Amino acid sequence: MPxxxxxxxxxxxxxxxxxIDRMARDAEVVVRYQGGANAGHTVVVGGEKxxxxxxxSGILHPGKINAIGAGVALxxxxxxxxxxxxxxxxxxxxxxxxxxxxxxxxxxEHHKRIDQAGERWRGxxxxxxxxxxxxxxxxxxxxxxxxxxxxxxxxxxxxxRLRAALAEKNALLTQVHGEQALDLEQSLERYSTLGKRLxxxxxxxxxxxxxxxxxxxxxxxxxAQGAMLDLDHGTYPFVTSSNTGxxxxxxxxxxxxxxIERVLGIAKxxxxxxxxGPFPSEELGPIGEKIRSQxxxxxxxxxxxxxxxxxxxxxxxxxxxxxxxxxxxxxxLDVLSGFDTVKVGVAYRAGNSRWTEFSSEMPSLEQxxxxxxxxxxxxxxxxxxxxxxxxxxxxxxxxxxxxxxxxVPIVMLSIGPDRDQVIPRAGHGLxxxxxxxxxxxxxxxx
Ligand code: GDP
Numbered sequence: 149m150p151x152x153x154x155x156x157x158x159x160x161x162x163x164x165x166x167x168i169d170r171m172a173r174d175a176e177v178v179v180r181y182q183g184g185a186n187a188g189h190t191v192v193v194g195g196e197k198x199x200x201x202x203x204x205s206g207i208l209h210p211g212k213i214n215a216i217g218a219g220v221a222l223x224x225x226x227x228x229x230x231x232x233x234x235x236x237x238x239x240x241x242x243x244x245x246x247x248x249x250x251x252x253x254x255x256x257e258h259h260k261r262i263d264q265a266g267e268r269w270r271g272x273x274x275x276x277x278x279x280x281x282x283x284x285x286x287x288x289x290x291x292x293x294x295x296x297x298x299x300x301x302x303x304x305x306x307x308x309r310l311r312a313a314l315a316e317k318n319a320l321l322t323q324v325h326g327e328q329a330l331d332l333e334q335s336l337e338r339y340s341t342l343g344k345r346l347x348x349x350x351x352x353x354x355x356x357x358x359x360x361x362x363x364x365x366x367x368x369x370x371x372a373q374g375a376m377l378d379l380d381h382g383t384y385p386f387v388t389s390s391n392t393g394x395x396x397x398x399x400x401x402x403x404x405x406x407x408i409e410r411v412l413g414i415a416k417x418x419x420x421x422x423x424x425g426p427f428p429s430e431e432l433g434p435i436g437e438k439i440r441s442q443x444x445x446x447x448x449x450x451x452x453x454x455x456x457x458x459x460x461x462x463x464x465x466x467x468x469x470x471x472x473x474x475x476x477x478x479x480x481l482d483v484l485s486g487f488d489t490v491k492v493g494v495a496y497r498a499g500n501s502r503w504t505e506f507s508s509e510m511p512s513l514e515q516x517x518x519x520x521x522x523x524x525x526x527x528x529x530x531x532x533x534x535x536x537x538x539x540x541x542x543x544x545x546x547x548x549x550x551x552x553x554x555x556v557p558i559v560m561l562s563i564g565p566d567r568d569q570v571i572p573r574a575g576h577g578l579x580x581x582x583x584x585x586x587x588x589x590x591x592x593x594x
Contacts, residue, residue: 156374157413157467163479165189175368178206181400182390184221184282187372219400249353265325276423300343354402375467386425413476426513466506475559487525
């Protein structure tokens, strides 16, 4: 049965939105299964830019079912704002094309306040969160003190659980952070109203998805953020608060693990990272500046400048391996036009040790030095090209070398923000119904 997962194989912002939007054309169902409104997929359709935070990218294609699973931390204010914004631009949204899991956890105002106050409290040791309450919402979920979407629709239960939650959160806000307490009645009024506005979309999304999967419908699971930000397998503690890859789908969407048949990673031809945390291949000087300005590397949600550097093959191989990727898509290759030399980080070194494979037993990534492989660059713009053979020789050599070293086939190149700015690679389908090549077993060292 045809289903495919698309995940970020770096530190997020890999250009997943555009690829997912492209693939949504062939999908019947598009599912968000983790993360919150901190993710921002940017999709450019006919020169018009859409930034999607919570609504799955299938919404821009008529006739698709778009589902938000239980694993998403749902800010009702953000979701309703996004729905309204899309409707104003002519996108038709209703209960038949947008489904929201009744068991998704809700982000309240107190989560946002605690998120921001917590970052201030931590000072230099801050995590670099977007302050949208996502981490604190997931923390309450794990503590069994959170409220779910269904709770917003049950006035008695909502009052009971919100009263208990606010008693504790207000103590934290006032006594630890010196902030004002939040009023229970105001919060109740506000969130019950938001719940009512969401009601028509709410249902048992897990059951609906399992039914669609059994019926053989084409499902696209869209990951947010990236593998290196995975809560368990990323660069903890500088990670996001969910499982970002194929590993998060089963729990986050409510489908069996075998519902995931094809897994595609997305990675830029270089690397970026937002917020704090180790970034071994970062370029702090003019090279990083040049990548940032050529790639317009500023956050879709926050506008924050992204940290930029060369492709980190150690991290990429790990991300592809962790998620069992059977193909990947290299995005933003166009951004590398105009460099004399293009570099790839092929190993990490610390003291006498050398790593070509990412390992949770490595020392802190802040302490490692990167070993580079250099390639001749290319001068000419490539964003108008549509065939691999037409790329400059140096660009082709770069792509083919990286593909070999990654040990996973590159199934498509993206060479600009627009839907159509792609170069498909011969013989590689994107959906499970178009089988991709078998991945070579073994993991030879570069
Ligand atoms: P996502 O979170 O992974 O969807 O990534 P973002 O949408 O935050 O960031 C990707 C940015 O790069 C957006 O502004 C896209 O329009 C843009 N983009 C996507 N693919 C390409 C590409 O191949 N080349 C260039 N230059 N920009 C791209």
